[in-house]
Amino acid sequence: MTPVRRTFLQSAFSVCASHFLNPSAVAQNNNALAAAQINPERTFTPTPGSWRTFEVTTRVEIAPPSSSTRVWLPVPCVNSAWQTSLNNSFSSNGDSQMTSDGGQGVKMLLTEFKAGNSKGVIELSSTVRTQNRQDLSGNSSDSMVHESSDNLAYFTRSTELLPTDGIVLKTALQITKGVHSEELKVRAIYDWVVNNAWREPKVRGCGEGDIKLMLETGNLGGKCADINALFVGMCRSLKIPARDLYGIRLVPSLFGYKELSGNPSSLKGAQHCRAEVYLQKRGWVAMDPADVAKVMRQETPDWIKSPLSPVVKPVYQTLFGGWEGNWLAWNSAHDVKLPKSQGPKLGFMMYPIAENNEGRFDSYSPDTFKYQITARELM
Numbered sequence: 001m002t003p004v005r006r007t008f009l010q011s012a013f014s015v016c017a018s019h020f021l022n023p024s025a026v027a028q029n030n031n032a033l034a035a036a037q038i039n040p041e042r043t044f045t046p047t048p049g050s051w052r053t054f055e056v057t058t059r060v061e062i063a064p065p066s067s068s069t070r071v072w073l074p075v076p077c078v079n080s081a082w083q084t085s086l087n088n089s090f091s092s093n094g095d096s097q098m099t100s101d102g103g104q105g106v107k108m109l110l111t112e113f114k115a116g117n118s119k120g121v122i123e124l125s126s127t128v129r130t131q132n133r134q135d136l137s138g139n140s141s142d143s144m145v146h147e148s149s150d151n152l153a154y155f156t157r158s159t160e161l162l163p164t165d166g167i168v169l170k171t172a173l174q175i176t177k178g179v180h181s182e183e184l185k186v187r188a189i190y191d192w193v194v195n196n197a198w199r200e201p202k203v204r205g206c207g208e209g210d211i212k213l214m215l216e217t218g219n220l221g222g223k224c225a226d227i228n229a230l231f232v233g234m235c236r237s238l239k240i241p242a243r244d245l246y247g248i249r250l251v252p253s254l255f256g257y258k259e260l261s262g263n264p265s266s267l268k269g270a271q272h273c274r275a276e277v278y279l280q281k282r283g284w285v286a287m288d289p290a291d292v293a294k295v296m297r298q299e300t301p302d303w304i305k306s307p308l309s310p311v312v313k314p315v316y317q318t319l320f321g322g323w324e325g326n327w328l329a330w331n332s333a334h335d336v337k338l339p340k341s342q343g344p345k346l347g348f349m350m351y352p353i354a355e356n357n358e359g360r361f362d363s364y365s366p367d368t369f370k371y372q373i374t375a376r377e378l379m
Contacts (some may be wrong), residue, residue, distance in 0.1 A: 001376065008041075044255045044314035046132035052127045053378040054250050056267075056328065060352055060371040062113055062120030067357035069113045072338050074330040074349050076128050078245070080284070081145070083329060089248040094120050104333040110326035110340065127378070128295035128328045130250075132267055136287040136321030144283035147241070148326050152278060154376045155241035158377050159334040161208065161347050162229060164237040167215045172234035172335060182240060186277050186287075187233050190320050193289040196220055197227045197298035205364040206271055209244075209347055224273040225348060227290035236248040242287075246350035247329040248272060250375040252326070257315065262326065267373040268366050271350045272327060288319040 001352035058073050071379040075098070090107075091094055096111040113120040118129045146272045176185040196216075207226035211233045214220050221232070228244055249262030249270040258262030264271040275287040282330035295315050307316040336346040338353065343360050345351070351363035352371045361369040 004152040013217060035228040040316050041310050042256065044257065044318050044324075046134070046136055046255070046322060047167075051084075051129045052325055053086075053127065053168065054328065054372065054375050055125055055127050055378060056098050056248070056250065056375045057123065057125045058112075058352060058371060058373045059124075060120075060122045060354070060356070062370075064119055065113045065115050065118050066151050067115050069148050069332045069354060069356040070340055071111045071113075071122060072341075072349075072353040073109040073111075073119075073122065074246075074352075075109055075124070076328055077128050077328040077331050082131050082286075082325065083126040084129040084131065088120065088124065088126045090124040092120075092217060093118065094122065096122065099262075099339050101333065101336050101349075102339065103337065105335045106336055106350070108338075112340070121190060130325040130328055132299075132322070132325045133286045134318075135282060135315050146283070147278060155243050155278065156236045156239050158236070160345075161210050162233040162236065162365065163212050163332065164233065164309055166313075168233050171215055172237045175234070176238065179367065180338045182281055183282075184221065184287075185236060185238060186240060186279070187320065189231055190287060190289050193231045193234075194292050194316060197222065197289070197293060199223065199227070199228060199290075199293040206273055206350060208340040224294075225288035225350070228273050228275040229292055231287065231289050232277075235277050241330045243276055244334070244348065245274045245276060245323065245329040245332050246271075247274065247327055248350070248373065249327045251326045251377060252305070253262060253326060255301060257295060259294050260315070262322065262375065264375040264377070267375060270373070273348070274323060274327070275328070276332075279281045284324045285321055286319070287321070289317055292316045292322075 002004060022143035025067055049165040060071055062069055075088055085347040090109055092111050094113040098107065099110045100107050107182055109124050110182045111122045172189065176188050179185050179188050197220040208222040209225040211230045214222065214226060214230060232242040232244050248267055249272050251264050276284045277287055278284050292312065293313055295312050296307065299311055304312055307313065330350060334348055336349045338346065341355060343355055353363055353370060354361040363369060
Protein backbone atom coordinates (compact mmCIF):
# COMPACT_ATOMS: atom_id res chain seq x y z
CA MET A 1 0.00 0.00 0.00
CA THR A 2 1.15 3.50 -0.77
CA PRO A 3 2.45 5.21 2.41
CA VAL A 4 -0.19 7.38 4.05
CA ARG A 5 0.38 11.10 3.62
CA ARG A 6 -0.91 13.46 6.29
CA THR A 7 -1.56 17.14 5.70
CA PHE A 8 -2.39 19.67 8.39
CA LEU A 9 -4.19 22.92 7.66
CA GLN A 10 -4.34 26.10 9.73
CA SER A 11 -3.73 25.16 13.42
CA ALA A 12 -2.98 21.46 13.02
CA PHE A 13 -4.33 18.81 15.32
CA SER A 14 -4.43 15.03 15.41
CA VAL A 15 -7.41 13.10 14.14
CA CYS A 16 -8.85 11.48 17.25
CA ALA A 17 -9.95 7.89 17.21
CA SER A 18 -12.71 8.27 19.81
CA HIS A 19 -15.89 10.24 19.11
CA PHE A 20 -17.99 11.29 22.06
CA LEU A 21 -20.47 13.86 23.26
CA ASN A 22 -19.64 16.33 25.99
CA PRO A 23 -20.85 14.55 29.21
CA SER A 24 -22.67 17.65 30.42
CA ALA A 25 -24.57 17.81 27.14
CA VAL A 26 -25.51 14.12 27.50
CA ALA A 27 -26.89 14.80 30.97
CA GLN A 28 -28.88 17.81 29.74
CA ASN A 29 -30.30 15.81 26.86
CA ASN A 30 -31.28 12.87 29.09
CA ASN A 31 -33.08 15.29 31.40
CA ALA A 32 -34.87 16.86 28.44
CA LEU A 33 -35.94 13.46 27.12
CA ALA A 34 -37.27 12.45 30.53
CA ALA A 35 -39.19 15.71 30.85
CA ALA A 36 -40.69 15.26 27.38
CA GLN A 37 -41.96 11.78 28.32
CA ILE A 38 -43.60 13.14 31.48
CA ASN A 39 -44.97 16.37 30.04
CA PRO A 40 -46.46 16.42 26.54
CA GLU A 41 -46.31 20.22 26.65
CA ARG A 42 -42.90 20.43 25.00
CA THR A 43 -40.53 23.36 25.06
CA PHE A 44 -38.10 24.40 22.35
CA THR A 45 -36.31 27.54 23.44
CA PRO A 46 -32.72 27.63 22.14
CA THR A 47 -31.12 30.79 23.53
CA PRO A 48 -28.09 32.48 21.92
CA GLY A 49 -24.99 33.19 23.92
CA SER A 50 -22.98 30.04 24.65
CA TRP A 51 -20.73 28.69 21.90
CA ARG A 52 -20.22 24.95 21.39
CA THR A 53 -17.19 23.49 19.63
CA PHE A 54 -17.33 20.30 17.57
CA GLU A 55 -14.88 18.16 15.65
CA VAL A 56 -16.54 16.42 12.71
CA THR A 57 -14.76 13.53 10.99
CA THR A 58 -15.58 11.91 7.65
CA ARG A 59 -13.86 8.66 6.74
CA VAL A 60 -14.16 7.18 3.25
CA GLU A 61 -12.95 3.77 2.08
CA ILE A 62 -12.75 3.00 -1.63
CA ALA A 63 -12.39 -0.63 -2.74
CA PRO A 64 -9.24 -1.16 -4.81
CA PRO A 65 -10.15 1.07 -7.75
CA SER A 66 -10.30 -0.52 -11.20
CA SER A 67 -10.19 2.93 -12.79
CA SER A 68 -9.26 6.45 -11.78
CA THR A 69 -11.51 7.50 -8.88
CA ARG A 70 -12.17 10.95 -7.47
CA VAL A 71 -13.76 11.80 -4.11
CA TRP A 72 -15.06 15.19 -2.96
CA LEU A 73 -15.85 15.85 0.70
CA PRO A 74 -17.64 19.04 1.84
CA VAL A 75 -15.70 21.30 4.21
CA PRO A 76 -17.41 23.92 6.42
CA CYS A 77 -16.96 27.37 4.87
CA VAL A 78 -19.65 29.39 6.66
CA ASN A 79 -18.54 32.12 9.05
CA SER A 80 -21.22 34.23 10.69
CA ALA A 81 -22.64 35.37 14.00
CA TRP A 82 -23.76 31.79 14.68
CA GLN A 83 -20.99 29.65 13.16
CA THR A 84 -17.21 29.89 12.95
CA SER A 85 -15.43 27.40 10.72
CA LEU A 86 -12.03 26.74 12.29
CA ASN A 87 -9.41 24.09 11.50
CA ASN A 88 -9.24 21.22 9.01
CA SER A 89 -6.87 18.27 8.80
CA PHE A 90 -6.83 15.23 6.57
CA SER A 91 -4.93 12.05 5.81
CA SER A 92 -5.10 9.89 2.70
CA ASN A 93 -3.14 7.39 0.63
CA GLY A 94 -4.39 9.16 -2.49
CA ASP A 95 -3.56 12.53 -3.99
CA SER A 96 -5.50 15.01 -1.81
CA GLN A 97 -5.85 18.77 -1.92
CA MET A 98 -8.14 21.41 -0.50
CA THR A 99 -9.98 23.16 -3.30
CA SER A 100 -13.24 24.91 -4.15
CA ASP A 101 -15.87 25.01 -6.86
CA GLY A 102 -14.21 28.15 -8.22
CA GLY A 103 -17.38 30.21 -8.34
CA GLN A 104 -19.38 30.17 -5.12
CA GLY A 105 -16.57 29.55 -2.65
CA VAL A 106 -17.66 26.03 -1.76
CA LYS A 107 -14.74 24.44 0.07
CA MET A 108 -14.06 20.76 -0.42
CA LEU A 109 -11.36 18.13 -0.11
CA LEU A 110 -10.62 16.50 -3.47
CA THR A 111 -8.81 13.14 -3.46
CA GLU A 112 -7.79 11.20 -6.55
CA PHE A 113 -6.90 7.52 -6.62
CA LYS A 114 -5.24 5.81 -9.55
CA ALA A 115 -6.28 2.33 -10.62
CA GLY A 116 -4.39 -0.22 -8.54
CA ASN A 117 -4.50 -2.91 -5.91
CA SER A 118 -4.63 -0.70 -2.80
CA LYS A 119 -7.81 0.25 -0.99
CA GLY A 120 -8.28 4.02 -0.98
CA VAL A 121 -8.71 5.70 2.41
CA ILE A 122 -9.46 9.32 3.26
CA GLU A 123 -10.08 10.85 6.67
CA LEU A 124 -11.05 14.49 7.04
CA SER A 125 -11.62 16.31 10.33
CA SER A 126 -13.05 19.81 10.66
CA THR A 127 -13.55 21.92 13.78
CA VAL A 128 -16.42 24.40 14.04
CA ARG A 129 -18.04 26.55 16.70
CA THR A 130 -21.81 26.97 16.67
CA GLN A 131 -24.44 28.66 18.79
CA ASN A 132 -28.21 28.90 19.04
CA ARG A 133 -30.08 31.61 17.14
CA GLN A 134 -33.05 33.83 17.94
CA ASP A 135 -32.88 36.48 15.22
CA LEU A 136 -36.28 38.08 15.80
CA SER A 137 -36.08 38.55 19.55
CA GLY A 138 -35.77 42.13 20.77
CA ASN A 139 -35.43 45.17 18.57
CA SER A 140 -33.47 45.32 15.34
CA SER A 141 -29.81 45.98 16.05
CA ASP A 142 -27.47 48.57 14.67
CA SER A 143 -24.80 45.86 14.79
CA MET A 144 -26.55 43.68 12.22
CA VAL A 145 -24.47 42.69 9.22
CA HIS A 146 -25.50 44.80 6.24
CA GLU A 147 -25.07 43.14 2.85
CA SER A 148 -24.19 44.96 -0.34
CA SER A 149 -26.86 45.36 -2.99
CA ASP A 150 -24.88 43.02 -5.27
CA ASN A 151 -24.79 40.27 -2.64
CA LEU A 152 -28.49 40.63 -1.96
CA ALA A 153 -29.30 40.50 -5.66
CA TYR A 154 -27.24 37.29 -5.89
CA PHE A 155 -29.55 35.65 -3.38
CA THR A 156 -32.64 36.51 -5.41
CA ARG A 157 -31.33 34.85 -8.56
CA SER A 158 -32.90 31.87 -10.27
CA THR A 159 -31.06 28.53 -10.28
CA GLU A 160 -31.68 25.33 -12.20
CA LEU A 161 -33.87 23.85 -9.45
CA LEU A 162 -35.11 27.18 -8.05
CA PRO A 163 -36.76 29.14 -10.87
CA THR A 164 -38.24 32.43 -9.75
CA ASP A 165 -40.82 32.93 -12.49
CA GLY A 166 -43.83 30.97 -13.75
CA ILE A 167 -45.67 28.87 -11.22
CA VAL A 168 -43.22 29.73 -8.45
CA LEU A 169 -43.89 33.47 -8.74
CA LYS A 170 -47.61 32.92 -9.32
CA THR A 171 -47.91 30.85 -6.14
CA ALA A 172 -45.90 33.34 -4.06
CA LEU A 173 -48.09 36.22 -5.27
CA GLN A 174 -51.25 34.31 -4.37
CA ILE A 175 -49.91 33.50 -0.90
CA THR A 176 -48.95 37.12 -0.16
CA LYS A 177 -51.90 38.87 -1.81
CA GLY A 178 -52.83 41.93 0.23
CA VAL A 179 -49.70 41.64 2.40
CA HIS A 180 -47.38 44.63 2.17
CA SER A 181 -44.63 44.30 4.76
CA GLU A 182 -41.56 42.26 3.90
CA GLU A 183 -41.56 40.30 7.16
CA LEU A 184 -45.27 39.48 6.90
CA LYS A 185 -44.76 38.21 3.34
CA VAL A 186 -42.04 35.90 4.61
CA ARG A 187 -44.32 34.78 7.42
CA ALA A 188 -47.13 34.07 4.96
CA ILE A 189 -44.83 31.90 2.82
CA TYR A 190 -43.48 30.08 5.90
CA ASP A 191 -47.01 29.32 7.12
CA TRP A 192 -48.15 28.22 3.67
CA VAL A 193 -45.23 25.81 3.34
CA VAL A 194 -45.82 24.39 6.83
CA ASN A 195 -49.53 23.89 6.12
CA ASN A 196 -49.26 22.57 2.55
CA ALA A 197 -45.96 20.71 2.21
CA TRP A 198 -45.29 17.53 4.15
CA ARG A 199 -42.43 15.29 5.14
CA GLU A 200 -42.27 12.19 2.94
CA PRO A 201 -40.02 9.58 4.60
CA LYS A 202 -39.77 7.50 1.42
CA VAL A 203 -37.85 10.23 -0.43
CA ARG A 204 -34.18 9.30 -0.70
CA GLY A 205 -31.56 11.40 1.02
CA CYS A 206 -32.70 14.96 1.60
CA GLY A 207 -34.63 15.17 -1.67
CA GLU A 208 -33.77 16.99 -4.89
CA GLY A 209 -35.30 20.45 -4.46
CA ASP A 210 -37.07 20.64 -7.84
CA ILE A 211 -39.68 23.19 -6.76
CA LYS A 212 -41.20 23.80 -10.20
CA LEU A 213 -42.03 20.09 -10.51
CA MET A 214 -43.44 20.04 -6.98
CA LEU A 215 -45.80 22.94 -7.66
CA GLU A 216 -46.83 21.75 -11.13
CA THR A 217 -47.70 18.24 -9.92
CA GLY A 218 -49.15 19.37 -6.60
CA ASN A 219 -46.97 16.77 -4.89
CA LEU A 220 -45.48 18.84 -2.09
CA GLY A 221 -44.18 15.86 -0.15
CA GLY A 222 -40.43 15.70 0.30
CA LYS A 223 -37.59 16.25 2.68
CA CYS A 224 -35.56 19.26 3.79
CA ALA A 225 -33.92 20.04 0.44
CA ASP A 226 -37.39 20.03 -1.13
CA ILE A 227 -39.43 21.83 1.52
CA ASN A 228 -36.92 24.54 2.40
CA ALA A 229 -36.12 25.05 -1.28
CA LEU A 230 -39.81 25.71 -1.85
CA PHE A 231 -39.69 28.40 0.83
CA VAL A 232 -36.44 29.92 -0.50
CA GLY A 233 -37.58 29.90 -4.12
CA MET A 234 -40.86 31.67 -3.40
CA CYS A 235 -39.11 34.31 -1.27
CA ARG A 236 -36.64 34.92 -4.11
CA SER A 237 -39.47 35.22 -6.62
CA LEU A 238 -40.69 38.25 -4.62
CA LYS A 239 -37.15 39.72 -4.64
CA ILE A 240 -36.66 38.90 -0.97
CA PRO A 241 -33.10 37.54 -0.61
CA ALA A 242 -33.08 33.97 0.66
CA ARG A 243 -30.74 31.00 0.67
CA ASP A 244 -30.53 27.35 1.61
CA LEU A 245 -27.81 26.26 4.02
CA TYR A 246 -26.62 22.70 3.51
CA GLY A 247 -25.24 20.96 6.57
CA ILE A 248 -25.51 18.13 9.08
CA ARG A 249 -26.91 17.56 12.58
CA LEU A 250 -24.15 16.74 15.06
CA VAL A 251 -25.59 15.80 18.46
CA PRO A 252 -28.95 15.31 20.20
CA SER A 253 -31.29 18.22 20.74
CA LEU A 254 -31.19 19.50 24.30
CA PHE A 255 -35.00 19.83 24.20
CA GLY A 256 -35.85 16.15 23.82
CA TYR A 257 -36.84 16.18 20.14
CA LYS A 258 -35.49 12.97 18.63
CA GLU A 259 -36.16 14.11 15.06
CA LEU A 260 -34.10 17.27 15.61
CA SER A 261 -31.12 15.26 16.85
CA GLY A 262 -27.96 13.69 15.47
CA ASN A 263 -26.20 10.56 16.77
CA PRO A 264 -22.55 11.69 17.04
CA SER A 265 -21.17 8.15 16.82
CA SER A 266 -22.81 7.64 13.42
CA LEU A 267 -24.20 10.55 11.44
CA LYS A 268 -25.53 8.48 8.56
CA GLY A 269 -28.61 10.26 7.28
CA ALA A 270 -28.04 13.27 9.58
CA GLN A 271 -27.61 15.71 6.68
CA HIS A 272 -30.03 18.60 6.94
CA CYS A 273 -30.73 21.73 4.92
CA ARG A 274 -31.89 24.92 6.65
CA ALA A 275 -32.78 28.35 5.25
CA GLU A 276 -32.28 32.07 5.80
CA VAL A 277 -33.99 35.21 4.53
CA TYR A 278 -32.60 38.73 4.57
CA LEU A 279 -34.90 41.30 6.17
CA GLN A 280 -33.90 44.92 5.74
CA LYS A 281 -34.37 45.71 9.45
CA ARG A 282 -32.97 42.44 10.76
CA GLY A 283 -30.28 41.10 8.44
CA TRP A 284 -30.10 37.35 7.80
CA VAL A 285 -32.81 35.52 9.74
CA ALA A 286 -33.01 31.77 10.46
CA MET A 287 -35.87 29.72 8.99
CA ASP A 288 -36.67 26.01 8.87
CA PRO A 289 -40.19 25.00 7.82
CA ALA A 290 -38.83 21.57 6.82
CA ASP A 291 -38.07 20.68 10.43
CA VAL A 292 -41.60 21.64 11.43
CA ALA A 293 -42.82 19.16 8.83
CA LYS A 294 -40.41 16.52 10.14
CA VAL A 295 -41.66 16.85 13.71
CA MET A 296 -45.27 16.71 12.50
CA ARG A 297 -44.68 13.52 10.54
CA GLN A 298 -42.11 11.58 12.56
CA GLU A 299 -41.72 12.81 16.16
CA THR A 300 -44.62 10.64 17.37
CA PRO A 301 -46.03 7.34 16.05
CA ASP A 302 -49.02 9.24 14.63
CA TRP A 303 -48.72 11.85 11.89
CA ILE A 304 -49.62 15.17 13.53
CA LYS A 305 -51.57 17.29 11.07
CA SER A 306 -51.62 20.61 12.95
CA PRO A 307 -48.58 22.80 13.67
CA LEU A 308 -50.45 24.08 16.73
CA SER A 309 -50.44 20.70 18.51
CA PRO A 310 -48.60 20.69 21.87
CA VAL A 311 -45.69 18.70 20.40
CA VAL A 312 -45.22 20.79 17.25
CA LYS A 313 -46.15 24.31 18.32
CA PRO A 314 -42.88 25.17 20.13
CA VAL A 315 -40.87 24.12 17.06
CA TYR A 316 -43.24 25.85 14.64
CA GLN A 317 -42.94 29.12 16.57
CA THR A 318 -39.17 29.00 17.14
CA LEU A 319 -38.04 27.93 13.67
CA PHE A 320 -39.43 31.16 12.28
CA GLY A 321 -36.41 33.22 13.26
CA GLY A 322 -34.31 30.74 15.23
CA TRP A 323 -32.72 27.32 15.49
CA GLU A 324 -30.65 25.14 17.82
CA GLY A 325 -26.87 25.10 17.46
CA ASN A 326 -26.47 21.32 17.33
CA TRP A 327 -25.96 21.54 13.55
CA LEU A 328 -23.30 22.92 11.20
CA ALA A 329 -23.57 24.38 7.71
CA TRP A 330 -21.18 23.30 4.98
CA ASN A 331 -22.19 25.96 2.44
CA SER A 332 -25.11 27.79 0.84
CA ALA A 333 -24.44 27.01 -2.84
CA HIS A 334 -26.64 25.81 -5.67
CA ASP A 335 -25.58 24.35 -9.04
CA VAL A 336 -22.15 23.30 -7.74
CA LYS A 337 -19.44 22.47 -10.27
CA LEU A 338 -16.99 19.89 -8.93
CA PRO A 339 -13.38 20.46 -10.04
CA LYS A 340 -12.02 17.64 -12.26
CA SER A 341 -15.45 15.99 -12.39
CA GLN A 342 -16.67 14.29 -15.55
CA GLY A 343 -20.27 14.46 -14.36
CA PRO A 344 -22.94 17.17 -14.24
CA LYS A 345 -23.21 19.97 -11.68
CA LEU A 346 -24.74 19.17 -8.31
CA GLY A 347 -27.97 20.84 -7.25
CA PHE A 348 -26.27 21.24 -3.87
CA MET A 349 -23.30 19.74 -1.99
CA MET A 350 -24.20 18.21 1.35
CA TYR A 351 -22.93 14.62 1.01
CA PRO A 352 -19.61 12.97 0.14
CA ILE A 353 -19.39 12.59 -3.65
CA ALA A 354 -17.31 10.10 -5.64
CA GLU A 355 -17.04 9.01 -9.25
CA ASN A 356 -14.91 6.81 -11.46
CA ASN A 357 -14.84 6.18 -15.21
CA GLU A 358 -18.18 4.36 -14.93
CA GLY A 359 -19.97 7.28 -13.28
CA ARG A 360 -21.05 8.70 -9.91
CA PHE A 361 -21.33 6.63 -6.76
CA ASP A 362 -24.60 6.61 -4.80
CA SER A 363 -24.05 9.22 -2.07
CA TYR A 364 -27.34 8.26 -0.43
CA SER A 365 -26.02 4.76 0.32
CA PRO A 366 -23.14 5.12 2.81
CA ASP A 367 -22.99 1.35 3.31
CA THR A 368 -22.34 0.76 -0.41
CA PHE A 369 -20.26 3.87 -1.08
CA LYS A 370 -18.45 3.30 2.20
CA TYR A 371 -18.24 6.42 4.30
CA GLN A 372 -18.80 7.23 7.94
CA ILE A 373 -19.34 10.64 9.56
CA THR A 374 -18.89 11.12 13.30
CA ALA A 375 -18.74 14.08 15.66
CA ARG A 376 -17.45 14.87 19.11
CA GLU A 377 -17.99 17.91 21.25
CA LEU A 378 -14.80 19.47 22.54
CA MET A 379 -14.63 20.53 26.16
